Amino acid sequence: MAVIPLERKPLTLSERAYLPQIASGLKTTLKHLFAPNVTLEYPEQRPAIPTGYRGVPTLVKDPHGREKCVSCQLCEFVCPPKAIRITPGEIPPDSATAHVEKGPQAFDIDMLRCIYCGLCQEVCPEEAIFLQQQYSMVGYTREEMVNHKDRLYELGGTLPDQHFKWDKKKAAAEHGNAH
Amino acid sequence: MFDFYFNLPFWLRSVLQGLAVIFVIFPLAGACSLAERKVSAWIQGRPGPNRAIPFWFAWVPVLGPLLQRLGVFHLMADGAKFLFKEEPVPGHVNKFYFILAPVIAMIPAFSTVTVVPFGAYFDPSHRLIPLALANVDIGILAIFAVSSLGVYSLILAGWASNSKYPFLGGVRASAQLISYELAMTLSVIPVFLWINAPDAPATLSLATVVEFQSKPGFWGGTWFIFAMPLSAIIFMISLFAETNRQPFDMPESEADLVGGFHTEYGAFKWSLFFVAEYSHMIVGSAVFTLLFLGGWNPLPWLSLAKFAELVHLVDQPLILGLVSIGIFLGKVVVLLFFFMWVRWTVPRFRYDQVMKLGWQKLLPLAIFNLIAYAIGIAVIQK
Numbered sequence: 001m002a003v004i005p006l007e008r009k010p011l012t013l014s015e016r017a018y019l020p021q022i023a024s025g026l027k028t029t030l031k032h033l034f035a036p037n038v039t040l041e042y043p044e045q046r047p048a049i050p051t052g053y054r055g056v057p058t059l060v061k062d063p064h065g066r067e068k069c070v071s072c073q074l075c076e077f078v079c080p081p082k083a084i085r086i087t088p089g090e091i092p093p094d095s096a097t098a099h100v101e102k103g104p105q106a107f108d109i110d111m112l113r114c115i116y117c118g119l120c121q122e123v124c125p126e127e128a129i130f131l132q133q134q135y136s137m138v139g140y141t142r143e144e145m146v147n148h149k150d151r152l153y154e155l156g157g158t159l160p161d162q163h164f165k166w167d168k169k170k171a172a173a174e175h176g177n178a179h
Numbered sequence: 180m181f182d183f184y185f186n187l188p189f190w191l192r193s194v195l196q197g198l199a200v201i202f203v204i205f206p207l208a209g210a211c212s213l214a215e216r217k218v219s220a221w222i223q224g225r226p227g228p229n230r231a232i233p234f235w236f237a238w239v240p241v242l243g244p245l246l247q248r249l250g251v252f253h254l255m256a257d258g259a260k261f262l263f264k265e266e267p268v269p270g271h272v273n274k275f276y277f278i279l280a281p282v283i284a285m286i287p288a289f290s291t292v293t294v295v296p297f298g299a300y301f302d303p304s305h306r307l308i309p310l311a312l313a314n315v316d317i318g319i320l321a322i323f324a325v326s327s328l329g330v331y332s333l334i335l336a337g338w339a340s341n342s343k344y345p346f347l348g349g350v351r352a353s354a355q356l357i358s359y360e361l362a363m364t365l366s367v368i369p370v371f372l373w374i375n376a377p378d379a380p381a382t383l384s385l386a387t388v389v390e391f392q393s394k395p396g397f398w399g400g401t402w403f404i405f406a407m408p409l410s411a412i413i414f415m416i417s418l419f420a421e422t423n424r425q426p427f428d429m430p431e432s433e434a435d436l437v438g439g440f441h442t443e444y445g446a447f448k449w450s451l452f453f454v455a456e457y458s459h460m461i462v463g464s465a466v467f468t469l470l471f472l473g474g475w476n477p478l479p480w481l482s483l484a485k486f487a488e489l490v491h492l493v494d495q496p497l498i499l500g501l502v503s504i505g506i507f508l509g510k511v512v513v514l515l516f517f518f519m520w521v522r523w524t525v526p527r528f529r530y531d532q533v534m535k536l537g538w539q540k541l542l543p544l545a546i547f548n549l550i551a552y553a554i555g556i557a558v559i560q561k
Binding site for chain 1: 218221222223224225226412520521523524525
């Protein structure tokens with residue numbers, strides 16, 4: 001490695017006297033005194049959430065209002081802190097979406113355990129669970145910090161995708177080519 | 180009203196005046212802590228404390244939110260917190276001296292105020308009467324003598340706490356305060372050499388110093404900061420060291436000594452140290468104002484007498500007294516702001532740098548300054 005010899009200049013008189021240096025420092029701090037504040041005053045002002053932000057995990061519905069989760073439990077298995085607990089259930093045969101066969105009876109995410117890693121979103125084959133922009137979770141009890149199914153859908157809303165995978169599957173089955 | 184007041188017995192008047200001054204100094208010291216937080220915040224680009232507000236005060240339009248933004252109510256919230264929170268006394272301390280230390284801290288902090296003149300008015304025969312609790316002739320000497328007692332509270336606190344950090348803090352406090360007292364005392368001697376003309380009765384009174392800065396003519400009206408800049412600089416630097424302010428924050432030095440001498444203290448006892456420190460700052464700024472910034476004279480070369488004639492207040496002792504106090508306090512507040520401003524500008528010195536600066540730089544400089552001015556004054560006043 002090349003050695004670059006640096007010449008150390010002796011301090012000038014004004015540098016050794018130190019007071020002119022302090023004066024220039026005072027000028028800098030005075031400038032900061034009158035500069036606008038950089039603080040975001042949180043509860044009144046909210047930060048702009050960038051796209052791709054990993055906030056609270058939520059469940060979403062498709063544009064027809066069908067819950068997309070089919071309770072395959074992959075997210076439950078992949079969840080590193082075991083924050084997700086799913087009770088699988090069957091969709092009743094008289095329902096309009098009976099061809100999907102399964103849906104969650106209960107879906108709980110314990111936000112005291114969740115580490116916001118996003119693996120559930122990554123693993124979901126149905127695009128049913130998303131980490132969205134919600135970043136503020138508060139509650140007075142441990143029970144309040146568990147998001148149940150209705151709350152998860154309330155937070156999640158609707159995903160405006162146009163796949164309608166199950167409807168296409170049903171139509172295909174009715175035309176005789178099941179796969 | 181005046182007659183009633185001046186007919187009161189002397190001791191009652193003294194007590195009333197003393198209480199009046201303490202009731203100004205104590206809240207002022209508290210307000211300093213708030214100002215410190217606000218100034219720190221502004222320099223660091225933050226809004227600072229701006230949340231606390233009594234709910235009923237929030238209904239006052241404009242004024243309520245304004246005071247809330249200025250954090251005025253945090254002052255009361257802080258004070259109430261210090262009063263009502265639990266005061267644990269660690270088991271390993273010497274309880275008597277541990278509790279005595281903050282009490283002793285208050286004594287020099289408040290007793291130095293007595294000899295500081297803080298305003299002036301003209302009596303019916305147009306003679307200037309300085310306003311002070313005790314306008315004694317030994318003025319500056321009394322202040323130096325009493326304020327240096329302040330270090331005893333720090334040593335006592337550090338020793339009584341019976342643990343390492345407070346002990347080191349106490350040792351540093353004593354070393355630092357003794358070192359800088361020398362330079363400080365030497366730096367003001369030229370001022371008193373100048374005001375004590377030969378053959379005139381000698382005085383160390385601070386009011387006389389101000390009188391000398393309010394004489395007519397170019398040299399008479401010059402504030403001593405212009406006439407003796409080196410003295411002013413040395414005095415200012417020593418003042419920073421004496422009041423334990425950054426960059427001379429050795430006794431406290433929260434970075435390397437946790438909290439220095441007050442590591443083991445909490446709640447109200449801690450806040451007493453705090454108030455004592457700010458009172459020292461206020462008195463120090465007041466003395467600097469008197470010695471070098473012309474005291475209650477509004478501007479250089481514009482003395483209070485001329486100012487009173489300009490605004491026709493010579494025959495209004497009450498109003499002129501209040502105006503002069505206002506001018507004086509204004510200068511003190513500017514100096515207090517300067518203290519806070521420097522705090523966020525200059526990083527703290529190392530302990531050896533503090534000692535080197537005190538003994539090897541300031542002390543010889545102060546001696547040189549004294550000799551130079553002594554010769555100069557001897558030549559002029561001969």
